[in-house]
Amino acid sequence: MDAQHITNKERLAIPRQPMPAQDPEVRNKNFREVNLGYTPELARQEALRCIQCKDPICIQGCPVNIKIDEFIKLVAEGDFLGAARKVKEDNVLPAVCGRVCPQEDQCEKACVIGKKHAPVAIGNLERFVADWEREHGEPDLPAIKAATGKKVAVIGSGPAGLSCANDLIRQGHRVVVFEALHELGGVLMYGVPEFRLPKEIVKTEIEGLKKMGVEFQTDVVVGRSVTIDELIEEEGFDAVFIGVGAGLPWFMGIPGENLVGVLAANEFLTRVNLMKAYDFPAGSDTPVFDCRGKNVAVFGGGNTAMDAVRTAKRLGAEHAYIVYRRSEAEMPARVEEIHHAKEEGIEFLLLMNPLEFLGNDRHWLTGVKCIKMELGEPDESGRRRPVPVEGSEFILPLDMAVISIGNGSNPLIKQTTPDIEVSKRDTIIVDINTMATSKENVYAGGDIVTGGATVILAMGAGRTAAKAIHDKLMGTAVNHNEW
Amino acid sequence: MLAFAPRQKKVPDSINPYETDEPMYRIVSSIFLAENIKKLEIEAPRIAKKRKAGQFIMLRVTSHGERVPLTIAGSDPEKGTITLIVQGMGKSTRELNALEAGNSIADVVGPLGTPSHIENFGTAVSIGGGVGTAIAYPTAVALKEAGNHVITINGARSKELVILEKEMNEVSDEAYITTDDGSYGFHGFVTQKLQELIDSGRKIDYVLAIGPIPMMKAIAEVTRPYGIKTVVSLNPIMVDGTGMCGGCRVTVKDEIKFACVDGPEFDAHEVDFTNLADRNRIYLSEEKESAEGTSHRCHLHMDK
Numbered sequence: 087m088d089a090q091h092i093t094n095k096e097r098l099a100i101p102r103q104p105m106p107a108q109d110p111e112v113r114n115k116n117f118r119e120v121n122l123g124y125t126p127e128l129a130r131q132e133a134l135r136c137i138q139c140k141d142p143i144c145i146q147g148c149p150v151n152i153k154i155d156e157f158i159k160l161v162a163e164g165d166f167l168g169a170a171r172k173v174k175e176d177n178v179l180p181a182v183c184g185r186v187c188p189q190e191d192q193c194e195k196a197c198v199i200g201k202k203h204a205p206v207a208i209g210n211l212e213r214f215v216a217d218w219e220r221e222h223g224e225p226d227l228p229a230i231k232a233a234t235g236k237k238v239a240v241i242g243s244g245p246a247g248l249s250c251a252n253d254l255i256r257q258g259h260r261v262v263v264f265e266a267l268h269e270l271g272g273v274l275m276y277g278v279p280e281f282r283l284p285k286e287i288v289k290t291e292i293e294g295l296k297k298m299g300v301e302f303q304t305d306v307v308v309g310r311s312v313t314i315d316e317l318i319e320e321e322g323f324d325a326v327f328i329g330v331g332a333g334l335p336w337f338m339g340i341p342g343e344n345l346v347g348v349l350a351a352n353e354f355l356t357r358v359n360l361m362k363a364y365d366f367p368a369g370s371d372t373p374v375f376d377c378r379g380k381n382v383a384v385f386g387g388g389n390t391a392m393d394a395v396r397t398a399k400r401l402g403a404e405h406a407y408i409v410y411r412r413s414e415a416e417m418p419a420r421v422e423e424i425h426h427a428k429e430e431g432i433e434f435l436l437l438m439n440p441l442e443f444l445g446n447d448r449h450w451l452t453g454v455k456c457i458k459m460e461l462g463e464p465d466e467s468g469r470r471r472p473v474p475v476e477g478s479e480f481i482l483p484l485d486m487a488v489i490s491i492g493n494g495s496n497p498l499i500k501q502t503t504p505d506i507e508v509s510k511r512d513t514i515i516v517d518i519n520t521m522a523t524s525k526e527n528v529y530a531g532g533d534i535v536t537g538g539a540t541v542i543l544a545m546g547a548g549r550t551a552a553k554a555i556h557d558k559l560m561g562t563a564v565n566h567n568e569w
Numbered sequence: 570m571l572a573f574a575p576r577q578k579k580v581p582d583s584i585n586p587y588e589t590d591e592p593m594y595r596i597v598s599s600i601f602l603a604e605n606i607k608k609l610e611i612e613a614p615r616i617a618k619k620r621k622a623g624q625f626i627m628l629r630v631t632s633h634g635e636r637v638p639l640t641i642a643g644s645d646p647e648k649g650t651i652t653l654i655v656q657g658m659g660k661s662t663r664e665l666n667a668l669e670a671g672n673s674i675a676d677v678v679g680p681l682g683t684p685s686h687i688e689n690f691g692t693a694v695s696i697g698g699g700v701g702t703a704i705a706y707p708t709a710v711a712l713k714e715a716g717n718h719v720i721t722i723n724g725a726r727s728k729e730l731v732i733l734e735k736e737m738n739e740v741s742d743e744a745y746i747t748t749d750d751g752s753y754g755f756h757g758f759v760t761q762k763l764q765e766l767i768d769s770g771r772k773i774d775y776v777l778a779i780g781p782i783p784m785m786k787a788i789a790e791v792t793r794p795y796g797i798k799t800v801v802s803l804n805p806i807m808v809d810g811t812g813m814c815g816g817c818r819v820t821v822k823d824e825i826k827f828a829c830v831d832g833p834e835f836d837a838h839e840v841d842f843t844n845l846a847d848r849n850r851i852y853l854s855e856e857k858e859s860a861e862g863t864s865h866r867c868h869l870h871m872d873k
C-alpha cells in the first residue's frame with residue numbers, strides 16, 4: 087500500500103502488527119533479547135495504521151512529547167533515518183524507551199484509534215527506527231552550540247542524568263557526569279535485564295554522548311568522594327543536577343525475612359546484570375544463588391519483580407513464582423512483561439499474602455507460609471483492597487525468596503548536603519516547573535524526586551532541569567522550540 | 570537443555586589482563602606484612618583527600634572482577650594514595666595480593682561507609698583479631714589523636730601472623746599481643762586479655778573490636794555485664810557498597826540496617842551476630858568453586 091494514497095478506512099482495516107519474539111521455551115533458557123524487532127515491512131505496515139490525526143493527542147500521552155504523527159509518517163514513507171532523527175529531537179534514548187516505556191499507559195493509551203481498534207504500536211515503531219539508525223545510519227551528531235564557558239555537574243548516569251547531560255552539552259555548556267558505580271547507565275545497566283534491554287544498546291547511546299563531548303567519571307560517589315558544596319566551591323561547577331535514582335530496597339517485615347536465601351530484587355538483579363553473575367565462574371567472579379532445579383518465589387508485581395522472576399527461570403529454576411497480594415489487574419508491571427512471563431512458564435500466585443518465611447536448623451530458607459486473599463472494598467487509591475480468607479493458609483516450599491516491593495531513597499545526598507530539602511520519604515523536593523531544589527543552582531529529577539517511577543519520566547525531568555539550568559546560567563529565557 | 574560449558578581459566582598470567590578503557594588505579598607499593606597479608610598503596614587522589622577513620626573502599630581487580638570491600642588503613646593526601654591491608658581469602662583478594670608495584674587495578678571507589686564516631690572517651694581499648702588489626706588500626710590512630718588513653722590488643726593465631734606490631738606500638742599507650750598458640754606475647758585469646766584488664770580494676774570507657782565474627786561476638790559478651798560501650802565493624806557480603814542493592818543488610822537492635830551506609834560500625838551489644846554469620850555463608854560453595862576452579866557447573870552464556 088502506498089503511504090500517499092490510502093484511505094482511513096483502509097488504514098483501520100490493517101491489524102496491529104505483532105512483535106516477533108523468540109520462542110518462549112527457548113528464550114527462558116537464555117539471556118538474549120526476547121523481542122526480535124519489526125522488519126522494515128512490518129514497520130511500514132504498522133505505520134500505515136496511523137490516521138495522521140490533525141490534533142495528534144498521542145503526543146500528549148508521551149512525557150517528552152515526541153512528534154509521534156510526524157515520525158510515523160516518515161516510517162510509512164520508508165524514510166527510516168528521517169524518522170529516527172525526528173524522534174531524537176525529543177528523546178535521546180529512543181531505542182531504550184521503545185523497549186521499556188509502559189506504552190499502554192502513555193502514548194498508546196491516548197492514541198485515538200485505540201478506542202475502537204488496537205492502538206498504533208508507537209513503542210514498537212520507535213524501537214524500530216532507533217535500531218535502524220544504529221545499524222544503518224551514519225552516526226549523525228546533533229549540532230553543538232558555541233562554548234558558553236559554563237560548567238555543569240550531573241550526578242548519576244541513569245536516564246535522568248543522561249537526558250539532562252544531552253540537552254546541556256548541545257547548548258554549549260561543559261558537562262561532567264559523576265557515577266558511583268563502575269558502569270554508566272543506572273538502572274538500565276544494573277536493573278533491567280539483558281533479555282529486555284541489551285546492554286550494547288545502552289552503551290551505544292552513552293558513546294553518542296561521549297562523542298558530543300560529555301565527560302564521564304565513574305567510581306565517584308557524590309557525598310562521599312566529593313560533596314556538592316565542593317563541586318560548586320572548589321571544582322568550579324556553575325550548577326548541579328542530581329539524578330541519583332531510588333535507594334535501598336524495602337523489606338516486608340515478616341518473621342523469617344533474615345533467613346539465608348531471602349534477598350532483595352536489587353541485589354539479585356545487580357549480581358546478574360551489572361556483575362554478570364550468569365557467567366560465574368568462567369567470565370565473572372561474582373556468584374549468584376544457584377537456582378538450578380530450585381523453587382524460587384518473587385514477592386511483588388512490578389517490573390522489577392517480573393525481571394527478577396524471569397531471571398531466576400533463566401538461571402534454571404524448576405519453579406519460578408510470582409507471589410502478589412492483589413490480582414493481575416492491579417499489577418504495576420508493563421502488560422507485555424506479564425504476558426511474556428506467563429509464556430515463559432512463570433507461575434503466578436495472585437491474591438496471596440506471605441505471612442512468614444520458614445527455615446531449617448542452619449537458618450536457610452525452606453518455604454513460605456501464605457494466606458489467600460480476596461478483593462474487598464476499594465481503598466483511597468481506588469484499588470480494591472485485598473483481605474485475607476480465613477483458614478486458607480498453606481506452605482509453599484522454597485529455596486530462594488526475592489523481595490520486590492519497592493525502594494526507599496538513598497540518604498547520602500541528604501546526609502551530606504543538609505541544605506537540600508527532602509520530604510518525609512527522603513525524596514528531594516523540587517519546583518516541578520524547573521526541578522530546582524531548595525539549594526541555589528542545584529536541580530534534581532528522576533526517581534530521587536518521584537520515588538520509583540519510569541525511564542521516560544526520569545528523562546522528562548532531566549530535560550526540564552536542563553532548560554531551567556540553561557536559562558539560569560545564561561540569564562535568558564531560551565526559545566524552547568529550539569530544544 | 571541448558572548449555573554446558575567447560576570452565577575456562579580466566580585468571581590472568583600476564584600482568585596486563587585488563588580489557589577495559591576505563592581509568593585504572595596504579596599500585597605504588599606492595600609488600601607482604603605476614604604470610605598471605607599484603608600492604609598495598611594505591612593511587613586514588615579523591616579518596617586520599619576525603620577518607621576518615623572507619624571508612625572503606627570497594628575495588629575491582631579486573632574488568633570481570635568482584636567488587637571487594639576493604640578498609641582504608643591510611644592515606645597520603647599529598648601523594649594522592651591510600652593504603653590497604655589485604656588478607657588473601659578467596660579468588661579476588663589472592664588475585665589482588667599477586668600484584669606488584671607498577672600494576673594497576675580496574676576500579677577503586679570510596680570512601681564508603683560512615684566514619685567512626687571519635688571522641689575523647691577516656692580509656693579506649695582497640696582490639697584487632699587477625700586482619701581485623703588492619704581495620705582497627707586507623708580508628709586507633711584517630712582515638713589517640715582525640716586524646717584517649719589507647720590500649721591495643723592485637724591477636725593472631727601465631728607469631729608469624731602478627732601484623733602492624735610497630736604501627737600499633739606507636740599509637741598505643743599500652744600495647745598487647747596475644748597468640749592462640751602462645752608463640753608470642755600473651756598466650757590466649759584477645760577476650761582473655763580484655764577480661765584480665767577489666768579484672769585488674771582498670772576503668773575502660775570504650776572498646777573497639779574488629780576481627781572474625783565469633784571474636785567480635787565474644788568481646789560483646791565480655792563487656793556487656795560491665796556496660797562498657799563497645800563498637801564492632803561488620804563485614805557482611807556487599808555488592809555495590811553505595812546503598813542500592815540491600816545485600817549488606819544486618820540486624821541491629823531487631824531492625825534492618827545496611828552496613829555500607831549505616832555502618833560498617835555498630836554497637837556490639839545490639840548486633841545479631843548469628844544472623845550475620847549465617848548470611849555470610851550463602852555463597853560459600855560458589856566461592857570455593859571460583860577459587861579452586863573445581864566446578865562442573867553449567868553456565869548460561871549470552872551466546873549472541
Ligand SMILES: Cc1cc2nc3c(=O)[nH]c(=O)nc-3n(C[C@H](O)[C@H](O)[C@H](O)COP(=O)(O)OP(=O)(O)OC[C@H]3O[C@@H](n4cnc5c(N)ncnc54)[C@H](O)[C@@H]3O)c2cc1C
Pocket residue numbers: 186187188241242243244245246247264265266267270271272273274277278306307308309329330331332355389390391393420496498499531532533534538539540541542544811
Ligand atoms: C528492575 C527494574 C526494572 C524496571 N523496568 C522499567 C520499565 O520496564 N520501564 C520503565 O519505564 N521503568 C522501569 N524501571 C524504572 C526505571 O528504571 C527508573 O524509573 C529510572 O531508571 C529512573 O532513572 P534515574 O535516572 O532517576 O535513576 P537511575 O536509573 O536509578 O540512575 C541513578 C544513577 O545514579 C547513581 N548514583 C546514585 N547515587 C549516587 C551518588 N551519590 N553519586 C554518584 N552517582 C550516584 C546510581 O549508581 C545510578 O547509576 C525499572 C526499574 C527497575 C529497578
Ligand SMILES: Cc1cc2nc3c(=O)[nH]c(=O)nc-3n(C[C@H](O)[C@H](O)[C@H](O)COP(=O)(O)OP(=O)(O)OC[C@H]3O[C@@H](n4cnc5c(N)ncnc54)[C@H](O)[C@@H]3O)c2cc1C
Pocket residue numbers: 625635636637638639640641654655656657658659660661662663700703704803804805806807808833849850853856857860
Ligand atoms: C566493610 C568491610 C571492610 C573490610 N576490610 C577488609 C580489610 O581491610 N582487609 C581484608 O583483608 N579484608 C577486609 N574485608 C573482607 C574482604 O572484603 C573479604 O575478605 C573479601 O571480599 C573476600 O573476597 P575473595 O574473593 O578473596 O574471597 P571469597 O572466596 O569470595 O570469600 C571469602 C569470604 O569472604 C567473605 N566475602 C566474600 N565476598 C564478600 C564481599 N563482597 N563483601 C564482604 N565479604 C565478602 C565471605 O564471608 C566469604 O566467605 C572487609 C569487608 C567489609 C565488608
Ligand code: SF4
Pocket residue numbers: 147148149150151152154177183184187189192193194208209212542
Ligand atoms: S517515549 Fe515512551 S511514551 Fe513517548 S512515544 Fe516513545 S514509547 Fe511512547
Ligand code: SF4
Pocket residue numbers: 135136137138139142143144145154155158196197198199206208
Ligand atoms: S493518535 Fe494514534 S492515529 Fe492519531 S496520530 Fe497519534 S498515533 Fe496516529
Ligand code: FES
Pocket residue numbers: 806807808809810811812813814815816817818827828829830
Ligand atoms: S552493599 Fe548494596 S546496599 Fe550495601
